[in-house]
Amino acid sequence: MIALIDCNNFYASCEQVFQPQLAGKPLVVLSNNDGNVIARSSEAKKLGIGMGVLTGSVRGFVRSHELQIRSSNYALYGDMSSRVMETLEELLPNVERYSIDEAFADLSGLSRARMLELCQHVRHRVQRHTGLQVSIGVAQTKTLAKVANRLAKRRPELSGVCIGTETESFGRILEQMETGDVWGIGRKISRKLTGFGIHNAKQLRDADPVWIKKQFSVVLMRTVLELRGESCLKLEEPEESRKSLMCGRSFGKPLKELEDIRPALTHFVQNAVTRLWKYKQATSALTVYLSTNRFRKNIAQRSVSASVELSATDNLILLNAAAQRALEQAFESGFEYHKVGVLLHDLVSVKNIPASLFETESGIKNSPELMWAVRKINAKFGRYTVASASVSGSSDWRARSKFRSPAFTTCWNELPLVQA
DNA sequence: TCTGGGGTCCTAGGACCC
């Protein structure tokens, strides 16, 4: 049996935990650049505010319903996520961190009564450690655990825990679910299924897997089998690390000049490499993406990328130099650029690289001592205390973030104040 | 006015080989 543990309204709840005046109020969290809504408190959902709607379209609720608005604050959410995950790992075997606010765990071998007890215990402990609420769904497969989790959220009488033991009992529930609500089925596939007369999840479950594979793909076939209770998606081993890593953002205002884009890219490279260090990985290929704003139909559009191959390295200076070269290749003047980003791929664990491969033929010496010092200083005083020279300079690229709350848990200067 | 960011997996098709 597999459990799916999921934080309720994660971003909005993180804001509420540190700002008690937000509790019980409709609240939305905005995307980078404050463009649209990416998270909502349950009160905001009740107002009918949809996921992804433009910020402008919810302004009316500020006056009429005291809607609260926050820019997204990933330092806070990331740190709260770690606290939740650590609590789960203390209490449950084989926890797989699936996303910032979700984890799977293996509960095989426990009786139904024991599972229920354990899941309620987990809920109380997470609530006590972090102030956040989680819902838990348990079933034979990951896909069914998602379904159970959905029920745990929707039916108050379950107190946040739904354990489905028999596949049979999912029949009526699946009948009321649209195919698009099943994990792994998005808009495109859902529409194609409708064309074949498959409208709900039960019909999908009962479709012929071989036919599904032929018409769609092996991916959807697995989903069908998973809905039948046949496990196709195993828990991932925790030591398997990520394969690629990216960092990029849209600019606060459009940029036309290469020299204005450079500092933004340097900043993203530094962010990406810091994460590379954290997981003790190195990269042997890097791609820089550069694009205009696709939503502005009246300007000339351009979306390009350029790649560079390297011998495996985690050296910030080398990687930034490579990224800047790629940017030069991709850049062409005459466009209003809106976004730049870097993708590090072919990641390998540093310990799997023979030392000799860390030597470099280029003029820039790989200097572990320097990198070590940069790492220590930035870990202690903040991520960009020591940064490549081109980070400084114009800051036109920085995103708007008008409503950001303090980094309560990760920055000494922004700790919450408690009045006794 | 404003239109997120960071991932994974799979497939199709081209290049190349024998």
Added chain:
DNA sequence: TCTGGGGTCCTAGGACCC
């Protein structure tokens, strides 16, 4: 005029997730 076919590797792009 006829102009193989199967395997592998790589890449770009699609679809999905949160």
